[in-house]
Amino acid sequence: MSAQSKDWILHSVIFSLKHEKGSEAERRFLEDGQRILTSIPTVTNFQVYKQVSAKNEYNYGFSMEFASQADYDAYNEHPLHVQFVNERWLTEVEKFLEIDYTK
Template sequence: MVIFDLKHPQGSAEAKRFIADGRRILASIPTVRNFGAFSQVSAKNDYTYGFSMDFASQADYDAYNAHPSHEQFVRERWETEVTRFLEIDFQLPAGAEGGAAE
């Protein structure tokens, strides 16, 4: 998961385009499962948006990070439009069913 703010006003065409492009580009990477794009609603944190995705294994997560589409999105969009973020990576405890998750 990653929660973040954009330099664009909330609800603007630019913000909507960033979220839609993130969904389209990142969800198309073969190792990504259950991609979600969200607007923050909790009063307990002040970030505006979030992306979440699951991975079956650490190797799948590593493949996602190194995938050219991810690297290009980070370089061309994330680094130029995101003003701050917090990445949250979870992994199930050893012996638990399921896979790694971001």
């Protein structure tokens, strides 16, 4: 885990895709998400998860850490994030839940 300041944020989103599980489109979305979002300088400790609990209806998760609110804001406003959301997220994600944690 990265060093954490009092301003540290863990940003996580759980989601389901419109794509069939195990499909090439699923693989491409998860890989592209990781490649694109980790290229944004303020993103640290990016993880991709496949959700296995029977207690919710989502299938995947992305999580990442930010050292501060300013770093998180920079990520949200970064052109690569905006483009990924507009071109991929809005068209390929069926439903999602976003959770941001601090300590």
